[in-house]
Amino acid sequence: MSTDTKVALVTGASSGIGEATARELAAAGFVVYAAARRTERLQRLTDVGIHPMAMDVTDDVSMQAGFQTILDDQGRIDVLVNNAGYGSYGALEDVPMAEARAQMEVNVFGAARLTQLVLPQMRAQRSGTVVNVTSMGGKITTPLGAWYHATKFALEALSDCLRMEVAPFGIDVIVIEPGGIRTEWSGIAAEKVRAVSSSGPYAAQGDAVAASLTSDSTHRRSSRPELIGRTITKAVTARRPKTRYAVGYGAKPMILMHDLLPDRAFDAFIRRAAGVPTQAT
Secondary structure, eight states: OOOTOOEEEEEESSSHHHHHHHHHHTTOEEEEEESSSSGGGGGGGGTTTOOEEOOTTHHHHHHHHHHHHHHHHHHHEEEEEEEOOOOOOTTTSSSHHHHHHHHHHIIIIIHHHHHHHHHHHHHHHHHHHEEEEEOOOGGGTTTTTTTHHHHHHHHHHHHHHHHHHHHHGGGEEEEEEOOOOOOSSHHHHHHHHHHHHHHSHHHHHHHHHHHHHHHHHHHHSBOHHHHHHHHHHHHHHHHSSEEEEESBBHHHHHHHHHHHHHHHHHHHHHHHHHTSSSSSO
């Protein structure tokens, strides 16, 4: 392998943002390893030279084996894109703690552990980039999204601390904050909220949130995942990348609105946007 060739690992690459990112990085000349649990969906990436890799970010053995495979094959790793994640929605009172822990395991602890694995190699080569895909949901909140938002807020804070820690070793840490994107995410989040909050005291809110997540208008307005893939590629190839990239439908205006409005005013705006009733029935 040429010393000029960079090696990237992208998690959650079987669809959506992960797949788009893997394709964009490969087109930019990176050697790309696309990791996911659903390996059958990764095979279509081999046509463009991407290496499929079975990896479960909740399984330490799986992550160690995948990382070692890359080192054995390429001798280095330059970019880690922590993209694996999902949205677990439901009223805090309704969501079982086992599901809350699962959300944390995938969205936070998996990213943190994989970062731990790659950092020694990046420090040794005095270069590297860790990209953590959070969300505008790491800066704002929406009804019935407590555990999802908790994971994204946590990943934002983890990224900020990590950026200061690894800067002396020539390693960059970049946060990507997507807005509304056309992926499977919204459908999964809607399924989760229906499963736990479609009856009982939060049913009206649960129905409204699920409908909002899967509405035709939401789908039409959402940006394509290729936008995020291009943004990540731009960031990791920049000489001096920004620490954060808010991109995709609604990301910048929603974050700005959250920063400018008083909390209760923003709450009211979000509830209206989601069609959530303001009083219990």
